[in-house]
Amino acid sequence: MNRKRDRDEHLEQLWSMAEKGEDSIETLRSALGSEFNAEVIDELASEDVLELTEEQSRIRLTTKGKDCARGIIRAHRLAERLIYDVLGGDFESGACEFEHTVTRELVDSICTLLGHPRSCPHGMPIPEGQCCRNSSRIAQSSVVPLVELEVGRSARIAYINSRSDQELHKLDGLRIRPGVVVTLHQSYPSYVVECEGGNIALDEEIVSSICVWREPEDAQPAGQEAPAERGGRGGRAGRFRHRRGRRWHSGGQASHEPDSSAAGG
Amino acid sequence: MTEEDGSQRDGSSTPRPVKKIAIVGLPNTGKSQVFNNLTGKYTLVANYPLTTVEMNRTRCEIDGHPYEVIDTPGLHCLYIHSEEELIVRDLIFSEKPDIIIQCIDANQLKQSLTLTGDLLELGIPMVISLNAIDETARRGVWIDSRGLSRRLGVPTIESMAVNGLGTDEIKAAVRRPHQPKHGPPYGDIIEDGISAIESELPEDLSFKRKTALLLLLGDPFLADRLRDDYGEHTVAQIAKVVDRVRRRFRGDFGHVLNNKRSRWVDEVVEHTTRKQQLALGEFSKAFARLSRHPVFGIPILALFVVTTYLLVVHVAGFLDEILSAVLLDPTVEFISRLLPAGFWSELLVGHYGILTLGLFNAIVTVLPILSVFFLMFGFLEDIGYIPNLCVLVKRILEKIGLTGKAIMPLVLGFGCKTMATLVTRGLRSRKEKFIAVYLIAFAIPCAAQLGIDMAVLGRVGFVAFLIAYGTLAFVEIVAGFALNKAIKDDERSAFIQELPAIRIPSPKAIVVKTYYRLYWFLKEALPIFIVAAAALFVIDRIGILDLMKSALRPVVGGWLGLPLDIIDVLILSLARHEAAAGLLLNMVDAGALNYIQAIVAVVITTMFVPCFANIVAMCKEMGVKTGLAMAAAINVSSFILAGILNLILVALMGR
Numbered sequence: 001m002n003r004k005r006d007r008d009e010h011l012e013q014l015w016s017m018a019e020k021g022e023d024s025i026e027t028l029r030s031a032l033g034s035e036f037n038a039e040v041i042d043e044l045a046s047e048d049v050l051e052l053t054e055e056q057s058r059i060r061l062t063t064k065g066k067d068c069a070r071g072i073i074r075a076h077r078l079a080e081r082l083i084y085d086v087l088g089g090d091f092e093s094g095a096c097e098f099e100h101t102v103t104r105e106l107v108d109s110i111c112t113l114l115g116h117p118r119s120c121p122h123g124m125p126i127p128e129g130q131c132c133r134n135s136s137r138i139a140q141s142s143v144v145p146l147v148e149l150e151v152g153r154s155a156r157i158a159y160i161n162s163r164s165d166q167e168l169h170k171l172d173g174l175r176i177r178p179g180v181v182v183t184l185h186q187s188y189p190s191y192v193v194e195c196e197g198g199n200i201a202l203d204e205e206i207v208s209s210i211c212v213w214r215e216p217e218d219a220q221p222a223g224q225e226a227p228a229e230r231g232g233r234g235g236r237a238g239r240f241r242h243r244r245g246r247r248w249h250s251g252g253q254a255s256h257e258p259d260s261s262a263a264g265g
Numbered sequence: 266m267t268e269e270d271g272s273q274r275d276g277s278s279t280p281r282p283v284k285k286i287a288i289v290g291l292p293n294t295g296k297s298q299v300f301n302n303l304t305g306k307y308t309l310v311a312n313y314p315l316t317t318v319e320m321n322r323t324r325c326e327i328d329g330h331p332y333e334v335i336d337t338p339g340l341h342c343l344y345i346h347s348e349e350e351l352i353v354r355d356l357i358f359s360e361k362p363d364i365i366i367q368c369i370d371a372n373q374l375k376q377s378l379t380l381t382g383d384l385l386e387l388g389i390p391m392v393i394s395l396n397a398i399d400e401t402a403r404r405g406v407w408i409d410s411r412g413l414s415r416r417l418g419v420p421t422i423e424s425m426a427v428n429g430l431g432t433d434e435i436k437a438a439v440r441r442p443h444q445p446k447h448g449p450p451y452g453d454i455i456e457d458g459i460s461a462i463e464s465e466l467p468e469d470l471s472f473k474r475k476t477a478l479l480l481l482l483g484d485p486f487l488a489d490r491l492r493d494d495y496g497e498h499t500v501a502q503i504a505k506v507v508d509r510v511r512r513r514f515r516g517d518f519g520h521v522l523n524n525k526r527s528r529w530v531d532e533v534v535e536h537t538t539r540k541q542q543l544a545l546g547e548f549s550k551a552f553a554r555l556s557r558h559p560v561f562g563i564p565i566l567a568l569f570v571v572t573t574y575l576l577v578v579h580v581a582g583f584l585d586e587i588l589s590a591v592l593l594d595p596t597v598e599f600i601s602r603l604l605p606a607g608f609w610s611e612l613l614v615g616h617y618g619i620l621t622l623g624l625f626n627a628i629v630t631v632l633p634i635l636s637v638f639f640l641m642f643g644f645l646e647d648i649g650y651i652p653n654l655c656v657l658v659k660r661i662l663e664k665i666g667l668t669g670k671a672i673m674p675l676v677l678g679f680g681c682k683t684m685a686t687l688v689t690r691g692l693r694s695r696k697e698k699f700i701a702v703y704l705i706a707f708a709i710p711c712a713a714q715l716g717i718d719m720a721v722l723g724r725v726g727f728v729a730f731l732i733a734y735g736t737l738a739f740v741e742i743v744a745g746f747a748l749n750k751a752i753k754d755d756e757r758s759a760f761i762q763e764l765p766a767i768r769i770p771s772p773k774a775i776v777v778k779t780y781y782r783l784y785w786f787l788k789e790a791l792p793i794f795i796v797a798a799a800a801l802f803v804i805d806r807i808g809i810l811d812l813m814k815s816a817l818r819p820v821v822g823g824w825l826g827l828p829l830d831i832i833d834v835l836i837l838s839l840a841r842h843e844a845a846a847g848l849l850l851n852m853v854d855a856g857a858l859n860y861i862q863a864i865v866a867v868v869i870t871t872m873f874v875p876c877f878a879n880i881v882a883m884c885k886e887m888g889v890k891t892g893l894a895m896a897a898a899i900n901v902s903s904f905i906l907a908g909i910l911n912l913i914l915v916a917l918m919g920r
Binding site: 163165167168169170171172173174175177185186188189190192196197198199200201202203205206 | 341342344372373374375376379380519523527553554557558559652655656657658659660668759760761762763764766
């Protein structure tokens with residue numbers, strides 16, 4: 001399963017190197033240590049994510065590669081900020097895994113909640129996201145209880161305030177769990193929620209305990225079923241595949257390119 | 266039969282003569298259908314959860330080898346949420362089946378794979394039956410069953426259980442069992458913890474890995490079980506280790522484990538399914554949504570009720586006429602001609618004759634109604650309509666103190682009250698359980714009763730049907746309301762009800778189901794019909810019946826405004842509600858009851874004395890004392906309420 005993780009690590013490292021103005025493959029090799037993997041590099045090169053010089057000594061990200069790496073770096077550094085500032089914890093170990101599993105929506109939400117921080121606790125710049133450019137001030141993409149969702153809409157579950165472990169387990173068994181997209185089909189006389197192909201009737205108390213990420217207004221067309229799996233919904237699609245390796249979010253124009261950025265400090 | 270070979274079982278050293286197959290899976294994934302397909306026996310199947318409440322087991326031969334196949338109620342995972350799931354886990358842990366067949370609804374692969382992960386950890390050879398594979402294909406979802414077999418390390422067989430497709434492949438897989446290889450990976454820290462606990466567990470315990478995991482999760486039932494089997498000391502010893510391991514984790518161990526497992530499920534699914542980007546909007550989904558819609562749901566419900574009513578009244582009435590002409594009349598005539606008027610002719614074809622009131626009542630009067638009604642009911646069951654009613658009636662039921670898990674049993678009461686009463690086992694709140702059991706027994710007609718009531722009231726008109734059932738609904742709600750006020754609140758259970766997908770049912774499956782329902786009816790009820798007729802004949806002969814009638818005259822004639830012969834009906838109710846209703850139908854046909862009397866009679870027979878099996882189930886669930894007290898209360902209130910109804914109707918319409 002860790003192919004994606006490996007790829008991510010390579011991309012992250014390449015981004016960091018670019019920030020320092022380095023492009024030697026040897027630097028990459030020593031920075032990654034045992035995680036260095038020539039196969040991954042070949043794979044990334046074949047997908048046009050990075051380019052190698054002819055004698056294979058210099059390596060750097062293509063524009064496409066930068067887009068990918070920006071998202072990962074952004075997630076990583078935001079996670080560090082979140083854990084360091086908000087949770088006061090050991091940020092490196094948690095953040096390391098974090099960036100491989102989150103979606104862009106989630107990252108943007110954290111970014112907004114934290115007030116669009118510019119740099120990570122190490123002082124490295126956090127690449128801008130769509131939310132920073134819109135300078136979303138209102139926590140538009142924040143978390144709301146599922147009861148507040150309009151009927152017919154879908155949203156991703158952020159967390160569940162369950163009253164009991166058993167209830168949480170039961171919901172978990174029905175795949176109602178954080179990270180999963182649910183569609184609210186009905187709210188009266190009883191709530192009906194669709195989740196991973198199954199319809200489940202729930203009472204109000206439980207539906208209020210399920211908290212979802214509210215989608216920004218422009219992101220979702222009116223009442224539909226579970227969102228289409230891939231393709232054209234303005235970058236917000238692909239909800240089911242957010243963990244897949246091969247998909248890259250193409251997130252707008254660069255403004256915090258490694259070479260152009262001097263922010264932070 | 267020597268299937269008991271002691272409690273120890275270490276692999277192949279003592280091969281058992283009969284291998285055990287347990288069929289497990291989430292609710293409504295086709296377990297019973299697979300059971301039927303494998304064994305050639307029949308257990309009731311329907312498109313909704315909770316169809317199977319009790320274990321079903323039978324012997325059968327697969328490729329000439331004997332097997333014992335066990336059908337189980339639905340199970341979500343091995344970390345238990347409810348008593349009924351505990352029964353299934355206990356079965357697996359104590360009987361140690363040789364093979365597990367897991368039924369998976371291909372539409373809800375992810376939900377099922379959580380359970381698969383749990384089962385793989387048991388180390389029992391498994392076969393997966395991937396049911397309803399035709400539906401996923403229609404939805405533009407493609408599941409790579411070979412990929413699943415590879416990833417899970419167990420044969421995964423595409424099947425359409427309703428049509429019996431895939432059965433041969435399952436049989437073949439059952440014949441060649443092999444040990445599963447993979448379960449969800451948990452990472453070194455958890456694995457170390459598991460091994461530490463495993464090494465502490467008693468030597469002869471099976472399923473050490475799973476036991477260790479469940480102990481880590483803090484499963485209370487399992488600790489109790491171990492205490493019973495190995496004593497306090499061992500359990501305390503184990504608990505110490507478990508505690509030590511658990512302390513290694515920051516945060517909640519359950520969450521960590523769930524996340525790992527969930528990631529495993531996601532990954533399995535991601536690699537084995539492809540989804541078309543474009544799929545047709547489905548009629549079935551639209552229908553499901555309409556059927557539970559607060560506005561459109563009502564006409565749909567009404568449509569089903571009216572259709573059933575019309576079918577029962579007209580089609581069954583027509584069948585009844587034919588059967589009477591072909592079977593009943595010639596026989597009665599023949600016997601009357603053969604035997605001189607007197608004891609024997611009375612016993613056979615008299616007013617309480619064992620042929621007229623027994624055999625022909627069952628076959629000529631009741632059977633046609635039940636055939637038509639069960640066909641319709643089976644259709645509603647198989648399209649998956651009934652659980653959607655839960656959504657519609659939820660608010661009303663909340664008002665009468667039924668929340669959460671109590672809703673489904675009440676809705677199931679319209680099928681079979683006995684089964685519905687047994688389903689209340691899953692309710693943890695004593696209050697809810699009490700109300701649910703009471704209300705199921707009280708004014709809800711079971712399917713058979715409803716069918717015959719429709720026929721009776723159909724003779725006098727649809728309005729009568731509406732009045733009678735309006736009254737029953739009203740009475741039921743008032744009773745629930747009163748009980749809700751009277752009983753002190755305790756914990757409320759959460760309402761989490763899976764709704765089955767609406768399906769176009771297989772006509773064959775419905776016909777088969779109806780056939781078996783009728784077969785069971787004849788097998789169980791026919792002897793009772795005959796015995797009850799004989800009993801009436803006897804007490805009539807020795808004069809007790811007349812004594813009873815004159816004693817009850819003020820109540821029956823005065824208060825209820827019914828003819829005294831209705832006492833025969835009430836007595837038959839004690840034995841079998843269908844028998845009573847059949848007699849009632851004959852009385853209506855004979856013109857012995859007027860409009861109001863027909864309504865009152867239907868209302869009182871529906872409420873009066875829940876059938877014997879129902880009372881047994883009530884005693885089983887609530888204790889004998891409470892169960893009997895409930896039955897008594899129901900009987901008394903049925904007389905009071907039917908009398909009030911009589912007064913109101915007479916006041917409104919005149920006699």
